[in-house]
Amino acid sequence: MIGNCRGFHSIPIIDVQKLRDSGSTLDERKRVGFELDRACREVGFFYVRNHGICDDLTTRVREMSRRWFDLPADVKAQIALTADCKQKGFRGYQALGSNVTRYDGGFQRDWHEAIDLYKHFDESHPAVMAGLPLHGPNPWPTQIDGHREALETYVQECISLGADLLRGIALGLQLDEDFFGGSNAGDPFWVMRIIHYPPLELSAAPSGSESTFAALMGEEVERSVQLSCGEHTDYGLLTIVNQDENVSALQVKNSAGKWVAADPIPGTFVCNIGDMFKVWTNGLYQPTMHRVINISSAKRRISVPFFYEPNFNTRVEPLSQLCGSEPPRYPGITYGDHLQSKVFQNFEI
């Protein structure tokens, strides 16, 4: 079952209506699961259509966030991630260049500003009182009327969509339909990033932006070239990306090292699988490298990825039914530990 064919050149679009419709039959859901399984094995990315989240909410979340990023720096700084972020659960606003992507020994500053939110815990929650890493209250943005409410509604919608997509993926893997419920990911330690990518200035370009763009679509990018978000895989289970409809910026790497654009398709979300799938499926599903480069237009870009993750304490181990006769290829890991090892490296502030 291993031996993924990942020389993809496009990203499949999957109609997930039968996963959302409470009147669907198991066979109908299995058919969607079969398509999701193929996309996860061959690409690691897919678009979902007929996903059931109202376009009006999806758009409102981006538009209100765009207005929030237009606020003066000192207002945005009211919810800034500061040097004590480790104690405060790494939630809040990060200015341009404070989020970094690491690569063998070095790091590069990502050219975006963002608000990071996670599953919310009140100050009085026992996990917060006990000082558990990454647990804490969210500093919700409140300056734009209705923004917080829209974000909170959107989180609930994404949790519901994510849970249904994971039921389909479980069927595609021939697991129990509820495998990703309960103590595995039934209480997801979700993350939401609200991101503003200003257009990159290619002043360092050797000869005009057209040739630089062509070079950037090739295999290697010079470290000196500023990226909107450096190449990475996502840390958890399933990412659901709500992106602006008029900017091309998200790119996905295939096995030949070529970048495939994950351009916006109205009415859909781009979804991708994270590191935990690699472990649970013993490598059958590999998280796909991706990055963001906003240079193809002079426009700025808003995107709001929602990360549906396992429970914080979930122990993730290769499933024996997916190992076959092979020994496990990956050691077991606790999701919260993996998340910490990543997030603690993400900031230079």
Ligand SMILES: N=C(N)NCCCC[C@H](N)C(=O)O
């Ligand atoms: N919670 C998640 N998955 N966040 C993904 C952020 C990716 C960007 C980060 N600079 C990095 O290098 O990973």
Ligand SMILES: O=C(O)CCC(=O)C(=O)O
């Ligand atoms: O903005 C995007 O399209 C994706 C951002 C991303 O990959 C991430 O935040 O993990």
Ligand SMILES: [Fe+2]
């Ligand atoms: Fe990502």
